[in-house]
Amino acid sequence: MSVTYLEAIRAAQARALAEDPRVFIYGQDVGAFGGAFKATKNLIAEFPGRVLDAPISEDAMMGLAVGAAIEGLRPIIEMQFADFSTAGFNQIVNQAATLFWRTQVPCPIVIRLPGGGTSGSGPFHSQNMEAVYAHYPGLVVLTPATVEDAYSLLLAAVALEDPVIFCEHKLLYYHLKAEALPNEALPLGKARLAREGRDLTIVTYSAMVHEALAVAQELCLEGWEIEVVDLRSVKPLDTDTVMASVARTGRLLCVGESWPWGGVTAEVIARVVSEGFDLLDAPPQRLNAKDTPVPFHPNLWAAHRPTARSIAAAARTLLRS
């Protein structure tokens, strides 16, 4: 018996619906169809009236969620693709994210963003949105890399009083498996040491954690011990765990699938340099996607985002510097 990343997301939603009568799901095709990726499969039958198809109106979907959250409900909004959340951007960053600050009324909404590149998906079905949303005050931004975190972070997100951007990676949906759903989890906001090492720290999140782990395995054969930090949450960012790791290794490589300008990798490096410059034995490096829209063709797509190969090359250079 094994559980995929996608099944964990479905299971977390089923549990949230079962345990909390305030929870409902609203999104395009989430009802009888079960969602574009089947993340809500059969939930409408188990929870009639609480899993609702929305018109193709991302702005109004988010506005409705804010109104329902004000009334004490706990909406889960499925954006069909993370890319389409830009059509609801105003309600997310100006309505949901400012409500608590302006009125002291909390705004508990989970916005599920199926994101990240998959080969053949092209510029409008592949984006990573975590850096954009993390920029705005008032939002929590989660980026689960494992089946266990997809489950436990989603449940933690539903329990939170604040709006959460939940970045699911589509590449992990089907092939990433665990033996079973977890019974316990690290607290929300805490990064995870995915692999211990003493020579170099790779800080990353979401699908890139698995690329980084592959690199650590590969470089292990060359005698290097690579430490991998899985951020889990990019906002808040667990600076303490990152700094502690850099203190052990003295070398930092940040990897993200998002675009290079600003973003999570830049934020991590800015914090390490300003707060822990003395810990570094070499200039910290970062690796991101190329600064173009995400390409469609697999040849281009595979070269657009960081891969185990490009991460390994960057790591070797950094280890020799």
Next chain:
Amino acid sequence: MLLARVAEEKIASLYRAGKIHGGVFLGRGQEALSVAAGLALRKSDVFAPLIRDGAGRLAFGEPLIDAVRTYLGSRLGPMRGRDGNVHRGYPREGYLPMISHLGAMISVVNGVLFARRMKGIPDVVGLASVGDGATSTGSFHEGLNQAAVERLPLVLLIANNQYAYSTPNHRQFACRDLADKAAGYGVTCHTVDGTDFMECLRVLPAVVARAREGGGPQMVVARLLRLCGHGEHDDAGYIAPEFKTSALGRDCLHVAEEQMMQEQAVNAAELEAWRIETMEKVERVIARVQREPAPDPFQEDWRAIQTAHLVEVSASANPVDSRAPGAPQP
């Protein structure tokens, strides 16, 4: 109506005297429509007013002091200096604080109505107020369509005051009448002369009742003219003179006074007494608020989320520079 007019005139004079930070937005010319909307709602209903709804807010039950405190930035106001002027409300009481993006409150009203239906709370109506400019936004379209699909008891009140800031109707939409839009959403539309107080008092409660009885979303288009600038920074020199001399340009407050005198509900002497009494009330509230404390950046928690332990320490550890504008002077 009178209280809103007098209070806003006083706030405008404070603005001209440089005593108000940020903008001042008057409802002059829209008070009849706005007050009728506020009166048509119950306290248990939902109201998302827009910038010219000072009268409707008072009618819905907002204490005058909330408006004054928000304009003057009192720490004791509902927004505590974090937001100002027309951006105020109590979301948990169904009184929604507008954001500046037009049309954006419609779907939030939908959400409150949706939630109350889910919770089994009956007999609720939600009224969202917008202007002619908001009808061009995507949020307007999505919000109205969503209300129609969910068959929510939404009243969408459109005050067509002929200009969105400086842009006249003919550069805003190309349909013959905004009311024609309703059919495309499967929504009933009503029209009203927004300068006619008695007509507003007749139409708005009837529309609200229809939504309450399960008639689905209702749209109301009111014809009127904005008798002031977009804000007090704006002299409104773009408003065509022929509008000002047309029936649209009559002052709804004067119309209301005449209508009430015709009905012999009030005489000129009583009206004058009301005015004096109202001015005294406004003066008292403003004098009180002017003595209230301003927000203090050193006491501000600078926290944008409810969950305290998830606040980013390094990001918020940005000490207030005592030389920064707005910091208390030594």
